[in-house]
Amino acid sequence: MTIQYKLGTGRVDGASTPLVLVDGRIYPLVELLGAEGPPDLEEVFARWDALGPDIAERVAKLDGPGLDPSTIAFQAPLSNPRKVICIGTNYHDHLEEMNVTHVPEFPYAFLRPQTSLAAHGEEIRLPEGADLIDWEAELGIVIGRRFGPGDKGDPLDAVAGYTVLNDISARDWIANRPWVGIDWVMQKGWDKFQPTGPWITPARFVDDPQDLDIELTVNGVVKQKSNTGKMIFSVADIIRHLAAIMTLEPGDIIATGTPAGVGFGRQPQEFIKSGDRVSVTVEGLGTLENRFV
Template sequence: MVAYKLGTGRLGGSLSPLVLVGMRVHPLAEILGEGAPTDLESIFADWAKYDELLAERCARVVAPGADPADVSYCTPIANPRKLICIGTNYREHNQEMAAGERPEFPYGFMRPQVALAAHGEEIRLPARASMVDWEAELGVVIGRRYGPGDGGDPLQAVAGYTVINDVSARDWIASRPSVGIDWVMQKGWNQFQPTGPWITPARFVDDPQSLGIELAVNGVVKQKSNTSRMIFGVADITLHLAGMMTLEPGDIIATGTPAGVGYGRNPREFLKAGDQVSVTVEGLGTLCNRFV
């Protein structure tokens, strides 16, 4: 079976879903032919069909394809219904953030769609925040409706995996009000969730709980861990969320970050204009953004 990844971007000026086969990029229409969906939302809305079809067609690709460096990337999914993030989900990160005891269940919050940013996109530092931090995370993309009362293996609801930088404005931790941390002020800014550039189908990820994860700022490694260090794995997170809300195709879940964030360092470190941040998850790819 030939492995492939899915993304969205511009090749020669036209925006379209893209397929990475080997190290070459192809428009989705080149793989599926006439009538191919024009966005990845449509692919994930009928994932059982397209997962099999793409695996079959990618094995027969003969066109030369394009260099990934020639793509102007967009976020893989432009308009997910939900962006859900999990916090305090790595043991060592809990310790560096003085987060207390192991949580009883995955601790979550939600982001607006405008928080999404693409691989290669410049991220504008907000004028109202001075403690902007990095967080490397494994992202999960949902491939079928899965909600309260649904049975079966929660991993069967996962279409694929991607790379996320869960950018955080720590100003609202350092000066938290009596009612607690303002998660919107910490996480809800424009462009605070760079995602991509690719979504790797779940069939090509043998074990989501055994992936190396690393983040570097200007080439200096700040975070280096493994998804095996999660407190709650992808299956636990998906099952927990689906007990509250119906997860839908194209929903994105960020699964938490390991130790090594700027806020947990001594002295603390935060992002400044000109910093280049790269996040790599083993087998999924590398997400790069410059902060301005």
């Protein structure tokens, strides 16, 4: 029987350390792969075709209590992906609440800088000059092999794993959009605006990415509650579309869009305030929580 595991990154004794979660216990990945193993998850996913099956075989041999979770400061699982790609307007109910009347003909995408990544448990500083800071619970994809123009295989075969995301948005630049359209950098590109993790769950342990419950709470109050089956474009659709434009590479992160319940679409509108705790849970993948200051 294959034992399920998850991968993450945290600071242990002051050093950034790849981690593996097995049966509720956390171990340094070096205990599994030895000193010759990859120094970070970027390298793990660069060699995913070989390392994925190898890790799956070795996790059964892990023994002992593992690390004390209180001593781990989580980091974004992947801090230096080549690309961070986000999909917008990908749930019908979210289109309605945002007053978008035209259903997109293809996945609507934008790029985000790596500096937007943040870790589970990390405090997110609210930026100066933006007042309408919003939440967006999302399923994240991590790519495990090159897949680009001309590739005709199953897009899901390119997926190494799935993770939990909060696609934070400054809605000021929707409310006050200039005549040229929404400024997506001003809305999405702020530092720490994409908390991710804490874990990446290998795709082999996710039976159907289009049947995962997704929920977001603010200070314990449910704001979003949906299922990935309500996406307009599936995970496979998204990868197929993006790969026709650019080569997706190991470690690339793709955010798949958010369901209804964002603050901008509520009546009256609600936005993140200093001191708020926002938690995102995706079924089987874990919970991501951040406090805003």
